[in-house]
Amino acid sequence: MSAEKNQMYFAVDPTAKHDEHVVDYHVDNVDLKFTTDAGVFSKMRIDYGSGVLIKAMKDVAFPEKNILDVGTGYGPLGLFAAKFWPKQTVDMVDVNERGLNLAKANAKSNHINNVNIYSSDCYTQIDDDKKFGLILTNPPIRAGKKVVNEILLGANEHLVNGGVLLVVIQKKQGEPSARKLMANLYGNCEILTRDKGYYILKSTKN
Template identity: 50%
Template structure:
């Protein structure tokens, strides 16, 4: 069986690595391993989303990072916003690394745990949900992330995702507009689109 970065318990041999990367003005240390998404550097899509994310108009409350991997989005947004961030993924190896990376970078206001999309969430509602969805897991999973966000968001809260144009951004944009009644392209860079929908009152 081929294992993917969205496998629950990868059994592939470990190939641990470490690198530093500046996000939101802080130099982060990231520990990574085989069988996690974008092992050798922060992937471009996540970087574009992190740069584009602005919480200034969001209500008070926590953020949720769906498919957090080893933690670059959730940890950098916890640092830059000062908000509590819940971080979920199906890949237990990635989650172990995310916990290590939170400790290594002194980020304490996080809750990192296993969940298949929104199966296990520990807050009643969120001010914002972010995701770099696992495109290779298929459209059903990606659209599950987009649809499932709506009931979990506070009024005025937003869902922000990054998707490549050639990997389904137009269909994601359409789905978000359907679910939320709005969808804005926040930024476009090298074929990556940052899409944001707001839960209106």
């Protein structure tokens, strides 16, 4: 991997000089604090798209069969999901070790215990027999279309029947092709929300 890519949030071991910040984020009656750092996605604030997905996901119905956050970074999607659904277990995966360490620290500092946080390149380290009622992702666009498509396609193998895939993606960064891919695979793809160019796409496994 080049030195430049080693700085990126999709690197396994980012080499960017540490630069920690604390970010507050509030949705309804849930207020979480996140420690962020250089070398992880959206280090200065909760990414706008993640915020749109957090606000949209809390009203989505899905089978009560655990939750998966693919590409968790320092953990905003997964940790909010864990607070919204405290009786569910949330698996949070990423390849970025710095992000995973932050996610674990953020879970602890926010007193969230119903999470499993571990390294996985997309779904490679997830037990084939483990199924989820809800899969969330703000996919790593800069990692390339192949990785994004792998996340969208691979979700099908890990959802229970009736399980829901929620994706946030900008129109200019591939939303039309992502929506077509999801519609072809799942037989359905609904636009839940549009907000400043960010789309929340929802597919249900039938």
